[in-house]
Amino acid sequence: MPNAYISGTGGYVPPRVVTNDDLVQQYGIDTSHEWINRRTGINQRHYAEPGVGTAELGEKAARLALESAGLEPQDMDMILLATLSPDYCFPGSGVLMQRRLGLCDGPKARFVPAMDIRNQCSGFLYGMGTATSMVQSGACKHVLLVGAETHSAAIDLSTAGRTVSTLFGDGAGAVIVSATDEDRGIRGWWLGADGRGAEVLCQHVWNISKRPFIPVDENGVGQVQPEEMFAHMEGKRVFRAAVERMCEAVLTACTAQGITGEDVDLWCFHQANMRINQYVAKTLGIPDDKLIHNIDRYGNTTAATIPLLLDEAARGGRLQRGMKVAMVAFGSGYTWGSVICDW
C-alpha cells in the first residue's frame, strides 16, 4: 500500500481587506474593533467582489498548489472541493472548478470524478480522510483537495446579523495528496459527527420539508425571511462543543499514533475563534510557539482555513520536511476531525 503525502500547497484570499472598523464605517454595523478583537482575535477579513464565486477562488488556490507540486491539472485523478458556500445549490462547485481548470477542454480533457464535501469547518479534514483513502487504496495517484468559501455573499452585514457576520471571511486553500513509497505522509485521520447539534449552527434558506421549499407570495415570487436567509448560531453552545470535541480529537489522534503532544512540531487548529484555540491549547499543554494562526487576518474561512495555514507555513519556511504536523477542526453539524502527518 502506498503512503499518501501532501506534495503541494496553495492559498488564495481575494484582495479586498475589510477591517473591523470598516464593518462599522462602511456597513453601519453596531460593533467595534475592540469587541470583535477581544472576543475572537479577528482584526480583518477578505471579501471577494460581486461576480466572484467559490469555484473561482478554489481554482486560484488549486493552480498554486499544482505549481508547487510540479503537476498539471491533467495529472489529477480526482477533485474534492470542501465548502459550505457553494456557487449553486446544485451541481456542486467541484465540477465548476474542474471546468475552470481546463479539464473538460481539448485533446487533454480528463473527466475525472469531482466531489463536493459539505462538512463546514471540518470539511477539509473530511477531505483529507477521503483523499488519503483514495491514494492508499491505489485508486488515485494524485488527488486535488480544495477548501474554498465565499462567505461575504451570504452573511447578514447589518447589526441584526453581527454575531455571525463579523466572524467570517472569504478565501481558498488547496493541497495535492499524492502517492509515495517513501516513509512519510498522512499517518492517520479521525473524524466524528454528532447530529444532535445540527440546528445549533445552520443556514435554512433551503428547506426541502416545506411545500414548496421556499414560501411564495400570491405572485409566485419566493419569499425568504432574514432568519432563514442567513446562518443562525447559538455561539456559546458552539464554543463549548468546539473546545470539548477539539480536545477529544487531539487525544484520539495522539493515542492512536502512540505519540504525545510533545512529539508534534506544528499544530494547525481550525480558526473559528482565537479564544477556542487558546483554551484547547492551554487544556492540553500545547505551547504557543507550536500553534499557527491566521484568524487575525482572515477571520473564519471555514473549509479553507487549514489549507491556508499549511500553505503559509510551507511557503514561509515554518513547515519543514520531516516535521510532525497535527490538524484539528470542529464545525457545524456538529462535525470534527484530526489528522497527523509527517511532512
Ligand code: ACO
Ligand atoms: N459586536 C458587538 N456586539 C456583539 C457582536 C459584535 N460583533 N456580536 C454579538 N454582540 C452582542 C450580542 O448582541 C449580545 O448583546 P446583548 O447582551 O445585548 O444581547 C452580546 O454581544 C453577547 O452576545 P453573545 O452571542 O452571548 O456573545 P459571546 O460571548 O457568546 O460571543 C461569539 C460570541 C464570539 C460568536 C462566540 O460565541 C463564539 O466564538 N462562538 C463559537 C463560534 C464557532 O466556533 N463557530 C464554529 C465554527 S463555524 C462553522 O462551522 C461554520
